[in-house]
Amino acid sequence: MVKITDVARHAGVSPSTVSYALSGKRPISEETRQRIEASIRELGYRPHAGARALASSRSNVLALVVPLRAGIHVPVVMQFAVSVVTAARRNDHDVLLLTQEEGEEGLRRVADTALVDALIVMDVQLHDARLPLLRALDRPSVLIGFPAAADGLTCIDLDFKAAGELCVERLAGLGHRVVALVGSPPEVYVRGTAFAQRVVEGFTAAAHRNGLSSSVHPCEASPAAARRIAEQLLREHPALTGVVVHNEPVLEPLIDAFEQLGLRVPGDLSVTAICPDEVAEGLRVPVTSIALPSAEVGARAVELLMRKLDGADVPGATLLAPRLTERASTAPRNAP
Amino acid sequence: MVKITDVARHAGVSPSTVSYALSGKRPISEETRQRIEASIRELGYRPHAGARALASSRSNVLALVVPLRAGIHVPVVMQFAVSVVTAARRNDHDVLLLTQEEGEEGLRRVADTALVDALIVMDVQLHDARLPLLRALDRPSVLIGFPAAADGLTCIDLDFKAAGELCVERLAGLGHRVVALVGSPPEVYVRGTAFAQRVVEGFTAAAHRNGLSSSVHPCEASPAAARRIAEQLLREHPALTGVVVHNEPVLEPLIDAFEQLGLRVPGDLSVTAICPDEVAEGLRVPVTSIALPSAEVGARAVELLMRKLDGADVPGATLLAPRLTERASTAPRNAP
């Protein structure tokens, strides 16, 4: 193994000079730097990660905690992980993969052993058991998602309120006057993550702002429940022409139910959804939708962490603007 | 930060004794060990990963290189990654996530900086550019998949030949006498990974062994191609009642085509496939299939690596036995 002293000898300088040339933490003359760089290339020198970590108390590794829960859309997680790795590499860091399964103990382990400099935690719950630990840890972290109490934490997520608004704005723009939100299962509003409520807020606010008649309907994640909601909507809101769906598993059965009840999508009914692109695209009628921008979330999360590692202050909350992808499920309202 | 000297002082022993108590590399009296363990708990001691890596030249981290190519089934990759992490943790190791994108440079970097002790490389191609590097690296690796020349490497994968056989055996057991293999696109047999050929070998061997009439049909990954193949099969092999499909994207259109041509699955035609469970389950007619056992591959890959790290010899090739999951697409042949 070639080490820094070998490079130093070869370049005719001291080891510390090589170190400074590499890190840029002290000025080194152009000429000397050139010579050192040449030696490094010639000898094929690579600094030993462990030694570097020990001396500098920086491992240049980030931990990424990925969820395993059922109901998590796997391709989204993967896409996110890849974007984190890519962004980390751009910042000269590597990524250590942890599973939710390891729990708090895993977080504490990698932090306390100084294996990682910072942590990214996905799939944060409203009352996540890891929050106190994350606050107490001596290394920075970024959470994907917003817990109930986010004080002292740095969180990032899609701006679900804006997403709810955007869905409505789109429908309003197409001339729809009566809209409904088919939301997550009731229990999600009670104990899930906060995003469900935020969608409702945005939906309702935008509907009012646009003078639309609107209603909100939590919905179990079953085809039968979808069917029931569809019937109820037609019964109670016969003038309904726009639906926003924030409930992935229900999306397909719901559209099926509407069509069986004689409503064509998008002919009679326009549908927008908040769901992963894969889901929206995989349906018989591809659905106009807003996806969690996983690549952007990953990149931004890493950037936040880098700033924190640099000792900079970062905003506690980062909300990413929703982007709506137009597909086949939306159309202008039929002239009455 | 509490360090080993703190523990030593607290327990009234020397640092080296603490180290030996932890590693078990030298005998320590029961009583002393108890005392040390109590001190560790009381002080909340965690060995510093960097220091440990430097002193022992073992980082206890494995690299996992995941593919990004289009056409890779993401949930399978994820499942695999999770099983690697789980198995690694069981062996007191962590997992560093690398993307294919980083290429050879990435492998070299994590190996040469001693960031990782060993590597797992997914999605190995027949003539993978990384093979020479992997051979030259001073740390052990395990490849998922078999390249053309696997000498000097350790590889693991589903036994695709046995999988081809198993599909045929199953059909033969149900009384089918005329079978066909709808395989991968032609180019895969030329430059892809070796598994496509092995399926053909197994398919053919088992068909002969069972005295079946059989034929093999490479197939482009398009619905049109599927349709063409279906028509061709009916024309050329009117007595056909069993089909093995080794071509994920074609599976659904092929079954559709058969049904449009008047053949019910499984009434008139039994279908078995080699594809991920998610794909097999997601079809209108859930398909009896053999999946790549990703969880098992992950666990076994880690075990192989552990043995290599221990200096033990391991087999160059590990073939995992296929397991066929019975679903709705297979039935006994109709009495003629």
Added chain:
DNA sequence: TTCCCCCGTCGAAGCGCTTCGACGTCACGC
């Protein structure tokens, strides 16, 4: 011209751990 300071470099002191050789003690065999 003199003083000061900054630039570029060096030497040495760790960072926290593992590991090797050494040493005292005790039990056992002859």
Added chain:
DNA sequence: GCGTGACGTCGAAGCGCTTCGACGGGGGAA
């Protein structure tokens, strides 16, 4: 009864890097 190991523990020497203080030399300000 003494030699001989094995056992249990210690001390010290690194592992390869970063970083701090120091120092010589040169340029600008006074």
